[in-house]
Amino acid sequence: MKPTIKDIAKEAHVSVTTVSRVLSNKNNSNSDKTSKKVRKIAQQLGYRKNTSAVELVTRTSNVLAVILTATHTNFSDEIIAGIQDQAYKNGLDVIISYAGENNAHRQFQSIKTIIERSVKGILLLALELDEKSRQLLIQSKIPYVFLSLANDKKMPFISSNDFQIGYQATKYLIDKGHKKIGLAGLDDKSFMGKQRISGYKKALSDNKLKLDSEWITTGLFTYQDGLNSMKHYGKRPQVTGVVANSDLVGVGILNQARKFGVKVPRDLAIISIDGTGLCQIVHPQLTSITQSFYEMGINGVNFLLNSKEPRRLSKFTSIKIEEREST
Numbered sequence: 297m298k299p300t301i302k303d304i305a306k307e308a309h310v311s312v313t314t315v316s317r318v319l320s321n322k323n324n325s326n327s328d329k330t331s332k333k334v335r336k337i338a339q340q341l342g343y344r345k346n347t348s349a350v351e352l353v354t355r356t357s358n359v360l361a362v363i364l365t366a367t368h369t370n371f372s373d374e375i376i377a378g379i380q381d382q383a384y385k386n387g388l389d390v391i392i393s394y395a396g397e398n399n400a401h402r403q404f405q406s407i408k409t410i411i412e413r414s415v416k417g418i419l420l421l422a423l424e425l426d427e428k429s430r431q432l433l434i435q436s437k438i439p440y441v442f443l444s445l446a447n448d449k450k451m452p453f454i455s456s457n458d459f460q461i462g463y464q465a466t467k468y469l470i471d472k473g474h475k476k477i478g479l480a481g482l483d484d485k486s487f488m489g490k491q492r493i494s495g496y497k498k499a500l501s502d503n504k505l506k507l508d509s510e511w512i513t514t515g516l517f518t519y520q521d522g523l524n525s526m527k528h529y530g531k532r533p534q535v536t537g538v539v540a541n542s543d544l545v546g547v548g549i550l551n552q553a554r555k556f557g558v559k560v561p562r563d564l565a566i567i568s569i570d571g572t573g574l575c576q577i578v579h580p581q582l583t584s585i586t587q588s589f590y591e592m593g594i595n596g597v598n599f600l601l602n603s604k605e606p607r608r609l610s611k612f613t614s615i616k617i618e619e620r621e622s623t
Contacts, residue, residue, distance in 0.1 A: 299341040307337045319343075357414040360600065362392045363406050364421035369517045369542050371570050371589060372421050375443055378593020379419060386601060388416065397516065398483075400426045411436040417600030419443055419593075424486055441599045443592045446610070447487055454595045456587045457612045458488050462495025465539040465567050465585045468617055470503050474537035474565060478511040478529060481521035481545030489514075492541065492569075510534065517541055522548015529564075531556040537565040537623075543574040546582045550622070566622040580621030588613040 301315045308315065310330060318334040360383055364372050376392070383390050393410055396402030407429055410418060418433070418440040424447070425433065433440055442453040462479070469477050479496045482489040493512065500507050513528050515521025522545035529535055533553075540546035546568030550560055558564050560580055568575060571586025591613050 299338075299343045301343075303341060304334060304338050304343060307341070308334050310334065357416045358387060359389045359391060359413075359415050360597065361410040361415045361418045362390060362421060363395050363403075363410065363418060363423060364392065365395060365397060365423055369544055370572055370574060371444065371517075371542065371587075374572065374589035375421055375593040375596075378590040378595075379597055380593075382594045382597035386597065388597070391415075395423060400429065404429045404432060407432050407436075411438055417441075419596045419600070421445075422488075424488075439600045441596050443596045444587075444589070445488055446491070446612070452599065453610045454592050454599060454613060455610075456615050458491035459495040459498075461569055461585050461587075461615060462492035462539070463499045464495075464615065464617065465569060466496045466499035467503075468567055468583075468585075469537035469539070469565060469623070470499060470505065472537065472565060472623060474535075475505050476508075476511065476535045476537070477505075478513070478525070478535040478538035480513045480525035480538050480540050480549060481515040481517055482541035483516055484512070484514045489541075496539065508534075515541075515545070517545060519544040519548040521545050522550075523552045525549055526552035526556070526558075531558065533558060533564050535564070537567070540566055540568040540582075543568045543570045543572050543582065543584065546584075546622075547574060547578055550578060550580075550582070561621070561623050567617075568622075571616075571618055575618070575620060583620045583623040584618050586616050586618050588615070 301312055305312045305315045315334055318331045319338060362376065362379060380390050393406045395406040403423060403425055415438060418438055420440060420442045422444045424445065442451060444455050446453050446455045446458065466477055479493065482492055484493060497507060513525040515524065522540060526549045538549060540549055546566055549566055553560055553564055560566055566582060567585065568582045569585045571584035575582040575584045595611060
């Protein structure tokens, strides 16, 4: 059997209350000698605090839950780093649940699993929920925020402005002299994808450039989508510049271009969206629209910690163009 605070109290010849206060770091009424003795015996007996039991009694939780897509992209690493760093500063723990890849059933089950335990708040990374999962989340009464995805459901979010991402990336290539510009590897049925396509089309329209639907390739922001996109554009690319909708898509385009003998940026310029470390470990290095992922993670935790305030405002984080060798 696992040792309890009663076992520690018996061994240390002190009350259960004393043991509880020592192990909860409430030592003001106990001598250093007693505190050291209790902790030493707890360690010897292999005592582990039952966090779930404490949460049940106190009706409070020091745990934040992160639910994220299982899509094979690397954008989430920096967001999670921001979440973990800010959670640690506030004495909070973090648990992570994967909700599948565009899988409504897995999303529902993931949310259900999280809300069945005591959590302080929920951060949802790049997830678009169906109505059933949405209602489950709302009905849980647990504070939540979406990260890296704005939405049209009036649900709280912290994200980049995807319309501006599509617009600014396309405008950058236009300013470089390109008139035939591709948009590669995005999910055109998602809210994010629709916003980026709208921004892309607006930039072309504002500069009186034609749009060819063949220049837009769809996918799930993966490396394979980049390979497929470049195969679609061909050995003699129908475009002179392309907006890759993730760094992995950008690397896929770059590698397939090399196999085709297409020189980057001489024959094809590439600007990727995200701006993670991948952009700098390939050759040529990828120009990027860089998102503030780490900031999203920090702001997400702060949002949940202040969720009882009457004004719960969503927020767009900053983006910037970092010019490298691929353009």
